[in-house]
Amino acid sequence: MLFNSYEFILFYLPIVLVVFFVLARSNRFLAASWLTLSSIFFYAWWDYHFLTLLIASILFNFFLGKLIGRTENKRKKYIYLIFGISINLATLVYYKYALFFVENLNTLVGTTFNLGLIILPLGISFYTFTQIAFLVDTYKGYAREYNLVKYSLFVTFFPHLIAGPILHHKEMMSQFDNQNIYKFDSKNFSMGLTLFVCGLFKKMVLADNLAPFATSLFANANQGISLTFFESWVAALTYTFQLYFDFSAYSEMALGLALLFNIRLPINFLSPYKARNIIEFWRRWHMTLSRFLRDYLYIPLGGNRSGEKRRYTNLMITMVLGGLWHGAGWPFVIWGTLHGCYLLINHAWRKRNKSNKESRHATLKIYLSTIITFFSVVIAWVFFRAPNMATASIIIKGMIGLNGISLPQTLEPKLGSLLQYNVFFHGLLPSVPGISVLTVLFLLMSASFICFCLPNLILLTGFKDTDHTESSPSNQIEKEIFITIQHKILKYIAWRPTTMWSIIVGIFFTYCILNLSKVSEFLYFQF
Numbered sequence: 001m002l003f004n005s006y007e008f009i010l011f012y013l014p015i016v017l018v019v020f021f022v023l024a025r026s027n028r029f030l031a032a033s034w035l036t037l038s039s040i041f042f043y044a045w046w047d048y049h050f051l052t053l054l055i056a057s058i059l060f061n062f063f064l065g066k067l068i069g070r071t072e073n074k075r076k077k078y079i080y081l082i083f084g085i086s087i088n089l090a091t092l093v094y095y096k097y098a099l100f101f102v103e104n105l106n107t108l109v110g111t112t113f114n115l116g117l118i119i120l121p122l123g124i125s126f127y128t129f130t131q132i133a134f135l136v137d138t139y140k141g142y143a144r145e146y147n148l149v150k151y152s153l154f155v156t157f158f159p160h161l162i163a164g165p166i167l168h169h170k171e172m173m174s175q176f177d178n179q180n181i182y183k184f185d186s187k188n189f190s191m192g193l194t195l196f197v198c199g200l201f202k203k204m205v206l207a208d209n210l211a212p213f214a215t216s217l218f219a220n221a222n223q224g225i226s227l228t229f230f231e232s233w234v235a236a237l238t239y240t241f242q243l244y245f246d247f248s249a250y251s252e253m254a255l256g257l258a259l260l261f262n263i264r265l266p267i268n269f270l271s272p273y274k275a276r277n278i279i280e281f282w283r284r285w286h287m288t289l290s291r292f293l294r295d296y297l298y299i300p301l302g303g304n305r306s307g308e309k310r311r312y313t314n315l316m317i318t319m320v321l322g323g324l325w326h327g328a329g330w331p332f333v334i335w336g337t338l339h340g341c342y343l344l345i346n347h348a349w350r351k352r353n354k355s356n357k358e359s360r361h362a363t364l365k366i367y368l369s370t371i372i373t374f375f376s377v378v379i380a381w382v383f384f385r386a387p388n389m390a391t392a393s394i395i396i397k398g399m400i401g402l403n404g405i406s407l408p409q410t411l412e413p414k415l416g417s418l419l420q421y422n423v424f425f426h427g428l429l430p431s432v433p434g435i436s437v438l439t440v441l442f443l444l445m446s447a448s449f450i451c452f453c454l455p456n457l458i459l460l461t462g463f464k465d466t467d468h469t470e471s472s473p474s475n476q477i478e479k480e481i482f483i484t485i486q487h488k489i490l491k492y493i494a495w496r497p498t499t500m501w502s503i504i505v506g507i508f509f510t511y512c513i514l515n516l517s518k519v520s521e522f523l524y525f526q527f
Contacts (some may be wrong), residue, residue: 049320057127068084097327145173206443207249210241230405232397241444279343335381
């Protein structure tokens with residue numbers, strides 16, 4: 001069931017909300033049980049065949065967590081932990097990576113192993129990582145859970161189940177125990193509805209309208225068709241912004257849906273293209289995955305405790321495995337490796353330039369570093385999107401001009417004599433019904449303006465996440481220096497439960513309801 005579908009918006013969500021708050025008046029346990037069963041139903045709607053795997057995973061980790069929590073012998077606790085992590089990873093590896101490993105083994109050794117068809121269960125990466133984190137936190141004494149219903153709700157809560165954020169047990173269970181979440185809160189409801197509707201509007205108007213260009217051009221490259229300089233950059237940039245608005249929309253819709261139930265999920269997406277370096281980018285993009293990789297991979301590997309060489313090695317291992325987490329394919333490995341290299345360069349540059357002195361060229365440096373960071377990310381996204389290395393190679397070659405440089409035929413009459421020397425016109429875009437060259441240029445310009453010049457929805461609404469410390473993202477965001485006009489206009493456009501905002505949200509919602517027939521999946525569902 002998609003967040004952007006009639007079934008979800010007009011039937012599932014209203015029924016779940018109404019029954020939850022009605023039950024909560026008399027019995028909080030029944031309300032929590034209803035929300036758990038509703039979340040399981042939400043998952044089963046996709047394919048009930050994988051429901052058994054989800055339930056088995058929940059039961060296994062819940063009872064193993066109880067065993068770890070009650071065991072005082074440190075050696076036994078450690079054995080139980082390693083056993084639990086191994087089972088979780090083995091399950092994930094089988095469903096997500098078995099075919100990839102066998103295919104490469106057959107190519108390398110010349111064998112003919114065949115595992116048949118293995119279908120990737122929806123959301124397995126997210127609920128597996130969530131539960132590994134629970135086991136580790138239980139082992140360290142940070143978490144302890146003896147209520148199966150609440151634990152099941154923690155794992156399956158439908159706003160985060162399919163595509164994150166990846167949750168920590170301690171940040172959620174205190175909320176489930178708080179009696180205030182079982183009381184209807186008009187402020188939370190109005191803010192949650194705003195986040196959900198604006199995210200839905202962003203998905204449908206921006207992400208879904210950019211998708212045809214990226215899909216068509218990457219498909220051409222996948223068929224072996226060489227893309228020119230402009231075609232390649234259009235392919236890379238349309239996908240760059242499609243993914244941005246798609247994941248941004250999902251993240252905000254998830255926050256909004258949870259807030260309808262008075263539950264606050266951690267912020268998972270925070271204007272990453274405004275980042276001034278790759279380190280900052282990963283503090284803004286898929287923030288809970290970055291947190292997981294840092295806490296449960298990078299730090300256990302040794303972090304930065306054993307010198308620079310070991311630190312850089314740990315960073316590279318973390319990013320390569322982070323790339324592989326997104327998908328079983330060499331393009332994902334290359335994507336992770338590229339970001340690992342970016343991080344090494346970033347850390348080395350920081351070490352060499354430790355001076356904190358104010359420079360009269362500071363603003364220019366911020367602009368340049370943001371631009372460099374953005375285009376580094378764009379290049380890496382080509383590998384993230386490409387189905388294979390051959391496709392990525394065609395687009396990368398096109399981006400650096402090795403496949404030729406040409407302009408759209410529609411510009412030839414207007415530019416004519418100015419570009420007659422050494423320029424050959426044979427079209428920029430493939431045939432995309434109903435969409436013109438001017439449309440894609442308008443979309444890219446609009447997407448760039450929104451990404452770089454406008455405040456994000458988290459800042460507009462003043463949403464506070466599960467972390468209320470001074471270092472939390474929602475508190476730090478107002479202290480950051482953005483290359484935007486947002487602080488000058490924020491006081492005029494910031495969200496408030498007013499008539500004007502109600503009209504805006506109403507218009508967005510009406511548009512979305514009238515256009516839900518064009519429904520499409522969120523990109524991060526495939527991971």
